Amino acid sequence: MEKYLRILDTEDEFILLMDNMEVGFTYGCFSTCIVNTDFNKMHDIIKNYLLQIPVPDLILKISNRKRNKDDIVKMALRKLKPLIFEAMEKELLNSNQANMITMLLMDEIIHIILSCKGETADIDDFIPVVFRYDEFHNYVRSVLLKDNSQISEFLSGLMTATDIPSSVMTDQSGFSCQYYQVENLFQFILLDLHKSFKLRQVNECEVCHRLFIPKYRKSEMYCSFNNSACKKMMKGKVDDPFALEAKNARGYQSQRVNNASTQKKYDSSFLRNLYDKWSADCGRLCKEYRLNDDLTSFKEWIASTKFTAKRLEEEWEDYNNSK
Numbered sequence: 001m002e003k004y005l006r007i008l009d010t011e012d013e014f015i016l017l018m019d020n021m022e023v024g025f026t027y028g029c030f031s032t033c034i035v036n037t038d039f040n041k042m043h044d045i046i047k048n049y050l051l052q053i054p055v056p057d058l059i060l061k062i063s064n065r066k067r068n069k070d071d072i073v074k075m076a077l078r079k080l081k082p083l084i085f086e087a088m089e090k091e092l093l094n095s096n097q098a099n100m101i102t103m104l105l106m107d108e109i110i111h112i113i114l115s116c117k118g119e120t121a122d123i124d125d126f127i128p129v130v131f132r133y134d135e136f137h138n139y140v141r142s143v144l145l146k147d148n149s150q151i152s153e154f155l156s157g158l159m160t161a162t163d164i165p166s167s168v169m170t171d172q173s174g175f176s177c178q179y180y181q182v183e184n185l186f187q188f189i190l191l192d193l194h195k196s197f198k199l200r201q202v203n204e205c206e207v208c209h210r211l212f213i214p215k216y217r218k219s220e221m222y223c224s225f226n227n228s229a230c231k232k233m234m235k236g237k238v239d240d241p242f243a244l245e246a247k248n249a250r251g252y253q254s255q256r257v258n259n260a261s262t263q264k265k266y267d268s269s270f271l272r273n274l275y276d277k278w279s280a281d282c283g284r285l286c287k288e289y290r291l292n293d294d295l296t297s298f299k300e301w302i303a304s305t306k307f308t309a310k311r312l313e314e315e316w317e318d319y320n321n322s323k
C-alpha cells in the first residue's frame with residue numbers, strides 16, 4: 001500500500017488506523033471474515049473487473065504520466081468497490097469494519113497497479129494475496145480451527161521471516177501498546193492469526209460450515225448468523241447418531257438414579273454427583289468418539305457404565321469407603 005496500514009494492538013483487539021478512520025477488530029475477526037467469504041466469487045469478481053478494464057491498457061496510460069496517476073487508477077476502479085463490498089461475508093462485521101476491509105482491498109489493488117513496472121504477465125498478480133490463492137484461504141481456515149499441530153511454530157517462523165515493523169507506543173495516560181505498520185492484508189492476516197491462535201476459539205458451524213467465534217461455550221456447534229438460522233434449524237432435530245446415543249443414555253441413567261426405590265435406598269447427593277460425573281464423561285466421550293467416527297465403542301462405553309442395581313451398590317460402597 002502507498003500508505004502503510006497502521007495497527008495498534010491493545011492486547012484485546014487491533015485498532016486499524018487509516019486516514020481519519022479508526023476501526024477496532026477483535027482477534028480472529030478479520031481472518032474469520034476473509035475465510036467465510038466465498039473465495040471463488042471474490043476472486044472472480046476482482047479478476048473479471050481487471051480483465052475488463054483491461055489492466056495492461058491502464059498501466060500503459062499511467063506510464064506516460066508524471067502526476068495524478070493515483071486518481072486515474074482510482075477512477076478506473078471506482079465501480080469495483082461496491083462489488084467487493086457486496087461479495088464480502090459481513091455477518092461478523094459492523095458497517096465500519098466492512099467498509100474498512102473493502103477500502104483496504106481496493107487500496108491493495110491500486111497499489112499493485114501503481115507499482116507495476118513493464119510487462120504484466122498474469123492478471124492474478126493484481127488480486128490481493130488474501131484472495132489470490134485458494135490454498136492460502138484453506139490454510140488460514142485450518143489455522144483458525146487449529147487443525148494442524150505444527151502450525152504454531154510455522155506461524156512464528158513466518159512472522160519472523162516477514163519482519164513486520166513494530167514499536168511500542170505510549171499515550172499521555174501511560175497506557176502502552178504494540179504498534180505495527182503492515183504493507184498489505186496478507187501481513188495483517190499473519191498478525192491476526194498469530195494473536196488469535198492462542199487466544200481465540202473459532203468453531204465451524206455444523207450446518208453452514210462458516211466459521212464463527214462462540215459466545216457462551218467453547219463447544220457451540222452452530223453459528224448465530226442470519227438471526228441464528230442454523231441454530232433454529234437444528235433445534236430439536238437430532239440427526240447425529242452420537243448425540244442420539246448420548247441423549248438416550250442420559251434419559252436412561254437419569255431415570256435410574258431418580259426413581260423412587262433408588263432414591264429411598266441411597267443418599268441423594270451421592271446419586272446426583274454420580275450422575276453429573278457420568279454425564280460429563282458422556283459428553284466428552286461423545287465428542288471423542290465422533291471425531292474418530294467410532295459409534296461402536298461409544299455404545300460399548302454406554303453399556304458398560306449403565307447404572308444397574310449391582311453398579312449402584314458398588315459405587316455406593318466406594319463412596320462410603322472413600323469418606
Ligand SMILES: [Zn+2]
Pocket residue numbers: 205206207208209210222223224225230
Ligand atoms: Zn451456520
